[in-house]
Amino acid sequence: MHMESIHIPKGLNLLIDIDETPEINLILVEGSLTIAPSSDPTHHRKIHAHYIFVHGGTMEVGTEEFPYTSKVTITMYGNIKSPYIPIFGNKVIAVKGGILDMHGVQKKSWTVMNKTA
Amino acid sequence: MSEPVDWDIGSLIAIASTNYSHYESEKRTIVAIDRTKPDRPVVTLDKPLKNKHFAEIEYYGGAKFDMRCEVGLLSKNVVYRGDPSDSKGNQYGATIFLHSSGDDSLIGRFSDIEMTEVGQAFKVGRYALHFHMIGAVHKSYAKRVSIHTGFNRAFTIHGTHYLRLIENVAYFVKGHNIFIEDAIESHNFIYRNLIISSVKSMSLLNSDQSPASFWITFPENDFIENHAAGSDNYGFWYDLQPHAMGPSANEDVCPTKNKAGIFRDNHAHSNGRYGLRIFHEMSPRVFPCQNTSDTNPWIETKMTNLTAWKNLRDGAIAERLADVKFVDFKIADSLKAGIEISFLEGGGYAKAGIHNSTIVLRSGNYEGGGGDSRGIITAKTENFTVRNVSFYNFDEGESAAFGTCTHCE
Numbered sequence: 270m271h272m273e274s275i276h277i278p279k280g281l282n283l284l285i286d287i288d289e290t291p292e293i294n295l296i297l298v299e300g301s302l303t304i305a306p307s308s309d310p311t312h313h314r315k316i317h318a319h320y321i322f323v324h325g326g327t328m329e330v331g332t333e334e335f336p337y338t339s340k341v342t343i344t345m346y347g348n349i350k351s352p353y354i355p356i357f358g359n360k361v362i363a364v365k366g367g368i369l370d371m372h373g374v375q376k377k378s379w380t381v382m383n384k385t386a
Numbered sequence: 387m388s389e390p391v392d393w394d395i396g397s398l399i400a401i402a403s404t405n406y407s408h409y410e411s412e413k414r415t416i417v418a419i420d421r422t423k424p425d426r427p428v429v430t431l432d433k434p435l436k437n438k439h440f441a442e443i444e445y446y447g448g449a450k451f452d453m454r455c456e457v458g459l460l461s462k463n464v465v466y467r468g469d470p471s472d473s474k475g476n477q478y479g480a481t482i483f484l485h486s487s488g489d490d491s492l493i494g495r496f497s498d499i500e501m502t503e504v505g506q507a508f509k510v511g512r513y514a515l516h517f518h519m520i521g522a523v524h525k526s527y528a529k530r531v532s533i534h535t536g537f538n539r540a541f542t543i544h545g546t547h548y549l550r551l552i553e554n555v556a557y558f559v560k561g562h563n564i565f566i567e568d569a570i571e572s573h574n575f576i577y578r579n580l581i582i583s584s585v586k587s588m589s590l591l592n593s594d595q596s597p598a599s600f601w602i603t604f605p606e607n608d609f610i611e612n613h614a615a616g617s618d619n620y621g622f623w624y625d626l627q628p629h630a631m632g633p634s635a636n637e638d639v640c641p642t643k644n645k646a647g648i649f650r651d652n653h654a655h656s657n658g659r660y661g662l663r664i665f666h667e668m669s670p671r672v673f674p675c676q677n678t679s680d681t682n683p684w685i686e687t688k689m690t691n692l693t694a695w696k697n698l699r700d701g702a703i704a705e706r707l708a709d710v711k712f713v714d715f716k717i718a719d720s721l722k723a724g725i726e727i728s729f730l731e732g733g734g735y736a737k738a739g740i741h742n743s744t745i746v747l748r749s750g751n752y753e754g755g756g757g758d759s760r761g762i763i764t765a766k767t768e769n770f771t772v773r774n775v776s777f778y779n780f781d782e783g784e785s786a787a788f789g790t791c792t793h794c795e
Contacts (some may be wrong), residue, residue: 330464330499331464333495333497336497336498337463337464338463339463340463340464340465341463341464341465342465342466342467343465343466343467344467344468344469344470344480345466345467345468345469345479345480346469347469347478348472348476348478349476349478349506349508349509356483356485356518357483357485358481358483358506358509358511358512360468360469360478360479360480360481360506361480361481361482361483362466362480362481362482362483363483363484363485364482364483364484364485364486364492364494365485365486365492366486366491366492367492367493368492368493368494368495369482369484369492369493369494369495369496370493370495371464371466371495371496371497371499372464372495372496372497372498372499373462373463373464373497373498373499373500374462374463374498375497375498375530376392376393376394376459376462376498376530377389377390377391377392377393377459378458378459378498378529378530378532378553378554378555378580379456379457379458379459379553379555379580380387380388380389380391380456380457381387381388381441381452381454381455381456381457382387382388382401382439382441382454382455382456382457383387383388383426383441383454384441385438385439385440385441385442385455386435386438386439386441386455
């Protein structure tokens, strides 16, 4: 299967605002990659990739101040035989220098029950 | 639930086991939430629970035993996952791997995200969320991240210092879950994490065949208000190493003898062996790599307010301690012993011991299965101190408050 790769050089920003990407081989982030939420909270964006390599750049799926407010699923592909990025491997978001921000809507992460069930 | 929850209909939740087997934990989908009493919301599930989940606070004397079943939110609106068509079959999921050398040479900030079908079995280093050989990471953290269905560990701290792990939830992840790798990592802040059902990994290192929800190879890290809610083997395992190892190998770092960080207000239940295990040794002193002397005294170390119940063998066990004291421990329903300690450093001057603690043979959550349990099994060495410890309900069968000479048989 032929797959495209994307190189985001330093100084450029790529905004992903399409509903669903094709299966991308590699996204190399030396500039910045922003996956943006939709104003419709029920919208579900789907990202498909084999490798995402943040190499001194910035990748944002929401920020601390502005978390991602609609739904997004990032699905990674590959198996034990897929080529490795040295050190980082495959089926991976690799971060070497730079910033990776991933923030969803804040919810209580856990609690305890009030009564035996 | 015991407090308001802002969870959504359709979300997956994990409900911890409250029995000896952690395999009584369950995963369900929320179909309704009745908020008529906002402080006590009633959550309706897609199907009934198979197992009883205990949720009571009991008092023995002045000691509060909070034995309420934990419930963790797994679903989030931001999902990171391995390809569902083959990840599970291959035990080969997605990972997030952060590495560059040098203090604060990168930033990884994660909050309120869901990671599922993650980690890569059979591959050392391919963990779900992996901070690798960075140095200090003052700006990085993971908060309220859920990791479920993991094939190779959950949160890995490797050659990394000052990471914050706060209010994260893991459910059914193979191998050690919160994992401090090279016995050199320090000043990591591990607060209010909930780890449900850590399971053996037969595809990693030997020690992952007896997993700990919290595997701690270097003591100078803080563990506060975490819940180790079920594991094949251990809740908290201080597996302190003689020296730093792996890529951080360093003979001048002596973890077994280094000063310890904070360990307080943690909970451990439904673990297949021990809630807290210190093995082999914790003997902090001022200059860790030198023998103790008048000018190199032990550092008094207090581990405080552990609540440990329904652990299959012991609430807490230690093999070798110097001036380490268990204080305000609350232990219930252990089948072998509440607490065992084998060796105290210092002969007639030994200072380790158990203080102001409460050990309950059988709580309201006990439904049978026990035999001749002991409250405390004393050490093989002299001067073992048990001070102001209360024992309750030790009237079953051949049970007794004290046994002697642990592991002498």
